[in-house]
Amino acid sequence: xxxxxxxxxxxxxxxxxxxxxxxxxxxxxxxxxxxxxxxxxxxxxxxxxxxxxxxxxxxxxxxxxxxxxxxxxxxxxxxxxxxxxxxxxxxxxxxxxxxxxxxxxxxxxxxxxxxxxxxxxxxxxxxxxxxxxxxxxxxxxxxxxxxxxxxxxxxxxxxxxxxxxxxxxxxxxxxxxxxxxxxxxxxxxxxxxxxxxxxxxxxxxxxxxxxxxxxxxxxxxxxxxxxxxxxxxxxxxxxxxxxxxxxxxxxxxxxxxxxxxxxxxxxxxxxxxxxxxxxxxxxxxxxxxxxxxxxxxxxxxxxxxxxxxxxxxxxxxxxxxxxxxxxxxxxxxxxxxxxxxxxxxxxxxxxxxxxxxxxxxxxxxxxxxxxxxxxxxxxxxxxxxxxxxxxxxxxxxxxxxxxxxxxxxxxxxxxxxxxx
Numbered sequence: 527x528x529x530x531x532x533x534x535x536x537x538x539x540x541x542x543x544x545x546x547x548x549x550x551x552x553x554x555x556x557x558x559x560x561x562x563x564x565x566x567x568x569x570x571x572x573x574x575x576x577x578x579x580x581x582x583x584x585x586x587x588x589x590x591x592x593x594x595x596x597x598x599x600x601x602x603x604x605x606x607x608x609x610x611x612x613x614x615x616x617x618x619x620x621x622x623x624x625x626x627x628x629x630x631x632x633x634x635x636x637x638x639x640x641x642x643x644x645x646x647x648x649x650x651x652x653x654x655x656x657x658x659x660x661x662x663x664x665x666x667x668x669x670x671x672x673x674x675x676x677x678x679x680x681x682x683x684x685x686x687x688x689x690x691x692x693x694x695x696x697x698x699x700x701x702x703x704x705x706x707x708x709x710x711x712x713x714x715x716x717x718x719x720x721x722x723x724x725x726x727x728x729x730x731x732x733x734x735x736x737x738x739x740x741x742x743x744x745x746x747x748x749x750x751x752x753x754x755x756x757x758x759x760x761x762x763x764x765x766x767x768x769x770x771x772x773x774x775x776x777x778x779x780x781x782x783x784x785x786x787x788x789x790x791x792x793x794x795x796x797x798x799x800x801x802x803x804x805x806x807x808x809x810x811x812x813x814x815x816x817x818x819x820x821x822x823x824x825x826x827x828x829x830x831x832x833x834x835x836x837x838x839x840x841x842x843x844x845x846x847x848x849x850x851x852x853x854x855x856x857x858x859x860x861x862x863x864x865x866x867x868x869x870x871x872x873x874x875x876x877x878x879x880x881x882x883x884x885x886x887x888x889x890x891x892x893x894x895x896x897x898x899x900x901x902x903x904x905x906x907x908x909x910x911x912x913x914x915x916x917x918x919x920x921x922x923x924x925x926x927x928x929x930x931x932x933x934x935x936x937x938x939x940x941x942x943x944x945x946x
Contacts, residue, residue, distance in 0.1 A: 577682055586708040
């Protein structure tokens with residue numbers, strides 16, 4: 527995939543609003559990668575000058591679950607139920623899709639929540655006054671977007687207007703909530719005089735004790751975080767609450783954490799290069815379709831083993847039916863009348879090898895047709911597994927590099943019909 531850095535520099539010299547205007551005027555496709563010295567990162571994706579999506583890589587970042595709660599679409603308990611399902615099936619549906627499947631929200635509500643999350647994330651990233659920016663150009667935004675998401679195509683002018691408005695509000699609110707939506711608050715030790723508070727303020731005091739941070743308080747209250755920030759800022763100004771200052775921790779080479787359970791689902795530590803090196807060495811010793819077709823099945827099993835190990839390291843257990851469900855969803859579970867035997871995320875190699883011997887040693891026309899179908903299905907399945915794994919890598923640069931290595935390996939798997 528051809529990618530180039532066409533814009534880069536420092537945010538103190540050139541703000542995000544101006545960068546977005548350049549992207550819009552040039553109808554550019556790609557991603558803006560923002561990075562601070564603390565290790566916090568932000569990414570904005572674009573398709574032909576329109577905002578496709580936005581994400582922040584930080585434990586306190588806005589998640590779609592927060593937005594769904596803050597828009598009053600459902601409760602924390604239903605979202606946790608969907609997260610619990612997702613942790614059992616990391617290659618399956620994402621949180622929003624699961625909530626739709628559970629009839630908790632509608633498709634229309636999910637799209638509204640995703641658009642709102644993108645806008646709210648973009649406006650928060652626009653507050654960054656330090657750090658670097660880099661625009662990674664790409665012929666296809668689909669290759670850059672994580673999780674196989676589709677572009678939301680939000681007009682940049684709407685985004686920049688939201689950014690300017692948000693910046694104006696925070697120029698004042700920052701005095702009272704110095705870490706923005708991540709600000710941790712506590713009640714002052716004692717109020718020296720008798721006060722009568724309205725129910726809204728009492729509710730905020732209760733939630734400050736329970737949830738501490740502005741964003742978590744807003745999600746628990748099922749109110750939009752900007753409205754809650756205004757109310758909390760006023761209570762700080764009046765002396766009833768005070769921010770708890772926390773020194774920003776530099777990462778010193780360690781990767782930035784995501785909000786839970788997104789942190790458990792990310793797959794940066796998937797051993798892709800080791801897996802590919804092992805595959806390439808094995809492939810060099812296979813010279814005929816009779817050897818090579820079963821080897822592709824072995825590679826699928828190896829990839830699932832590596833995925834299961836990565837999940838284990840992340841503290842979750844890969845569902846034993848993950849491969850079978852993927853094969854069903856992608857219609858890759860059979861070759862004509864033959865159904866792959868799958869158990870515990872492994873395809874039965876011996877059974878498939880027996881089939882290969884029977885067909886490839888028989889009628890030439892039938893053998894050629896079987897070879898074409900089998901090689902296409904197996905390579906497609908291997909590619910689907912890779913794309914789902916790579917889509918759960920947060921850093922777009924790393925996803926691009928993985929894609930290039932994977933595609934280069936697949937060139938070696940191209941068999942010649944004449945070999946059959």
